[in-house]
Amino acid sequence: MKLPESDDTTVAVAPAVAVQGRAGILRRLLRNPVAVTCLALLALISLASLFAPLLTSQDPARSSLTDSLAPMSGKHPLGGDGVGRDVLARLLYGGRTSLLGALLAVAVAVVIGVPAGLVAGYYRKWFDAVSSWVSNLLMAVPAIIVLLVVMSAVGQNTYLAMAVFGVLMSPGVFRLIRASVISVREELYVDAARVSGLTDARIIRRHILPVVQAPTIIQGAQMLGLGIVIQSGLEFLGLGSATQASWGSMLNDAFGNIYTKPELMVWPGLALAVTVAAFGLLGNALRDALDGTAVTGRKPSRGATTRKPGADKKAPPVISEAQDADDALLVLEGLTVSYPTAQGEKTVVDGVSLTVRRGEVLGLVGESGSGKSQTAFAILGLLPREAQVATTRMVFEGTELGRLGRAAMNRYRGHRIAYVPQEPMSNLDPSFRIGAQLVEPVRRHLGLSAAEARTKTLGLLERVGISDPERVFRSYPHQISGGMAQRVLIAGAVSCEPDLLIADEPTTALDVTVQAEVLDLMRSLQSERNMGVILVTHDFGVVADLCDRVTVMQTGAVVESAPVAQLFADPQHPYTRMLLASTLEDAEPRSALSLSRTVSASAAGAVGIAGTTDPAGVTNSAGITNTGRQEGPA
Numbered sequence: 001m002k003l004p005e006s007d008d009t010t011v012a013v014a015p016a017v018a019v020q021g022r023a024g025i026l027r028r029l030l031r032n033p034v035a036v037t038c039l040a041l042l043a044l045i046s047l048a049s050l051f052a053p054l055l056t057s058q059d060p061a062r063s064s065l066t067d068s069l070a071p072m073s074g075k076h077p078l079g080g081d082g083v084g085r086d087v088l089a090r091l092l093y094g095g096r097t098s099l100l101g102a103l104l105a106v107a108v109a110v111v112i113g114v115p116a117g118l119v120a121g122y123y124r125k126w127f128d129a130v131s132s133w134v135s136n137l138l139m140a141v142p143a144i145i146v147l148l149v150v151m152s153a154v155g156q157n158t159y160l161a162m163a164v165f166g167v168l169m170s171p172g173v174f175r176l177i178r179a180s181v182i183s184v185r186e187e188l189y190v191d192a193a194r195v196s197g198l199t200d201a202r203i204i205r206r207h208i209l210p211v212v213q214a215p216t217i218i219q220g221a222q223m224l225g226l227g228i229v230i231q232s233g234l235e236f237l238g239l240g241s242a243t244q245a246s247w248g249s250m251l252n253d254a255f256g257n258i259y260t261k262p263e264l265m266v267w268p269g270l271a272l273a274v275t276v277a278a279f280g281l282l283g284n285a286l287r288d289a290l291d292g293t294a295v296t297g298r299k300p301s302r303g304a305t306t307r308k309p310g311a312d313k314k315a316p317p318v319i320s321e322a323q324d325a326d327d328a329l330l331v332l333e334g335l336t337v338s339y340p341t342a343q344g345e346k347t348v349v350d351g352v353s354l355t356v357r358r359g360e361v362l363g364l365v366g367e368s369g370s371g372k373s374q375t376a377f378a379i380l381g382l383l384p385r386e387a388q389v390a391t392t393r394m395v396f397e398g399t400e401l402g403r404l405g406r407a408a409m410n411r412y413r414g415h416r417i418a419y420v421p422q423e424p425m426s427n428l429d430p431s432f433r434i435g436a437q438l439v440e441p442v443r444r445h446l447g448l449s450a451a452e453a454r455t456k457t458l459g460l461l462e463r464v465g466i467s468d469p470e471r472v473f474r475s476y477p478h479q480i481s482g483g484m485a486q487r488v489l490i491a492g493a494v495s496c497e498p499d500l501l502i503a504d505e506p507t508t509a510l511d512v513t514v515q516a517e518v519l520d521l522m523r524s525l526q527s528e529r530n531m532g533v534i535l536v537t538h539d540f541g542v543v544a545d546l547c548d549r550v551t552v553m554q555t556g557a558v559v560e561s562a563p564v565a566q567l568f569a570d571p572q573h574p575y576t577r578m579l580l581a582s583t584l585e586d587a588e589p590r591s592a593l594s595l596s597r598t599v600s601a602s603a604a605g606a607v608g609i610a611g612t613t614d615p616a617g618v619t620n621s622a623g624i625t626n627t628g629r630q631e632g633p634a
Ligand SMILES: Nc1ncnc2c1ncn2[C@@H]1O[C@H](COP(=O)(O)OP(=O)(O)OP(=O)(O)O)[C@@H](O)[C@H]1O
Pocket: 302, 303, 304, 305, 306, 307, 339, 346, 348, 366, 367, 368, 369, 370, 371, 372, 373, 374, 375, 384, 538
């Protein structure tokens, strides 16, 4: 006997979050004639079993020798069985035993499998190893032998046997849920929820549970059919209770009289066949209904990329500024991040030091793979578990972040330190309305009531330039554009009034005109709220437009750090010069004064960046808008 396992089809719909909500799934289900027929049949069978006392006055256990193998009559509409019991009464009451037994087995399997799968998939580590081992062990056990032993040991207690069967089915549920959770925990919107400071319990409840609901329901429907088959099989073998009517025991009796009254097989056989088929087909219909709303695979933004050959060569000496300042918001010193690989340890961030002051925008620049995002994630405490992180200091407003526990770090993230990601769409959970996603961190961090949080969120949506905040508040992520989604995320990032904002290539996924608008927005919000900002970018145009200081990274190490104007006017490190030169490669040669304007406009590709009129910033003589605190790179 093979217990149900998590098949690929079922796992594939795991992240298939109901974009249009449960109502959409139900509508689709009700449009499927097979599903409707199955639901109707199952409802009919359940109701008939439930109201058996109203449908027959016969006692299913009472036997009368005079009615043995009685033909159909007014007294026995479906005749009598071998020992003179009423077949209709046994069919109706037998449905209770079969359905309840199967429900019990599925409930036990779900109660064990779902929490274990959630914890193993979300937290991994030792619990995952142990529970996977136990699950493999249980799957290797021949279930029918175990059930025969249980039945003979506990005296033919059907429900106990079904509870044991539930335990034996739980590995199937465990594996399915674990696979679903693993597939969704790396989603960017789950990271975004972590960044916004939500606790693990909340993330699991809000973002993971909705994803595992669907496969659990599908698996549950299929397991119900299997539970009925197993339970009837045991009863057919004569292992059930002698006093309890069931479809399996009816088959057992019919089998003994197969030559004298073969039609006795028909009723329990039909009931079993219809019920099991209906559960199976309903499971398939549910899967199809959910498939129709599948959100197809999104690209994780921080999967490992391969380092270029020669990337391990030592960086030239760092030309850096003094690290500590009185108004330092964040002081990072000697950050090293490495990963274990088959070839040994791979260091991706190598001794990075930087300082961000209050109200200052620090650009973190370097080509792809230079370790910018890894540095940002290290500050946010969001590196993958396998990352080995070491720092001399990572002090945020006097608090050493490295020493904070998980809960304390959660309080910092989203509240004091916020994050704007690269791919706005992937960072919004497709199954929740925008408003719900924005309101939750605000309520948690600022302790506002639902109504206050809603008002604040609507105000923020308006502030970030969304003309119809009410509509966006009510929309699902797929109903808004990428640029709008980035505005939403920026609104979310500043909603708890953070001191430090980390923006990782916030405009990369947007088209050129939207890039310029989003940069404008970030600049004005930053100056309005006097936030410290770390702006991760590979784009010197963005640096020129937004940043006060810039730190250049190459193959995991800082090679140069300077005020923007100084860096543009007199880059010290050959790598910085090379980056600047490659940015200017396609540009017309200009005089020294207009050089930086060219950088801004051509590199950002941002029409209007150089000449943008920004109420919060000033435009310098080179046409480069800076936030008013520092001279532009003229
Ligand atoms: N989980 C991981 N395991 C091993 N190496 C990793 C992992 N994540 C990232 N890396 C490596 O770390 C290096 C730095 O990556 P990072 O994402 O910080 O680069 P980046 O400068 O932000 O580049 P990009 O602009 O392309 O995002 C890359 O070589 C990448 O392959």
